[in-house]
């Protein structure tokens with residue numbers, strides 16, 4: 703772990719804290735409004751609640767780990783204490799939450815039961831694979847070349863990544879053409895958000911290949927992951943919830 707300035711240390715500290723608050727607030731929201739959507743879409747809100755609950759738990763662990771990994775030094779900066787900063791918390795978190803994020807979205811696409819099961823199995827497995835393969839590369843924290851274990855596993859992980867986005871975007875487009883203008887707009891925004899937020903993770907992973915190492919890079923990585931997680935889990939979940947509410951109302955209106 704590199705030495706950090708006071709500003710670098712507290713920027714990460716505050717962002718981790720913000721992530722905990724965001725995940726917990728989003729969990730409370732989903733738990734409170736869950737019954738406002740019909741049974742057909744309730745699974746999506748439940749999956750969303752599970753995502754932010756799991757993430758809140760891991761952010762507590764990451765936050766405590768960050769506090770333990772550094773101590774203030776005589777110069778007012780922060781030195782490593784020797785307690786290792788455990789990068790596996792994020793990967794274990796993603797291993798559980800990324801498949802659930804995929805499930806959340808599939809459940810508001812208004813597909814047949816059979817199609818829903820097929821997509822969840824396919825994309826849930828791909829999401830799990832993407833994170834596992836990435837983790838094998840993430841443990842290589844010294845290589846700065848693409849031709850290294852980090853580069854190899856990262857490349858392999860990109861295959862399911864591209865596959866998931868390709869299939870999801872196709873399904874979203876098809877669902878948009880069957881949906882009301884309001885739902886269609888929400889679906890398009892969800893697609894855009896997914897591409898931009900998810901795109902951040904592989905770019906951050908590549909930072910060592912661009913020579914970005916040391917204190918500034920470590921801070922950028924932690925801040926970037928926290929912001930991307932808030933967008934990819936909380937904001938995304940709120941969009942999915944909005945789609946579920948609109949669909950519930952539209953389907954109820956069609957019945958009367």
Ligand SMILES: *C/C=C(C)/C=C/C=C(C)/C=C/C1=C(C)CCCC1(C)C
Pocket residue numbers: 796799800803832833835836837855856857859860863900901903904907931934935
């Ligand atoms: C809430 C957490 C989310 C949405 C995490 C998403 C993570 C990814 C899309 C990670 C992708 C990766 C690659 C495509 C290649 C390099 C390794 C990863 C795991 C960073």
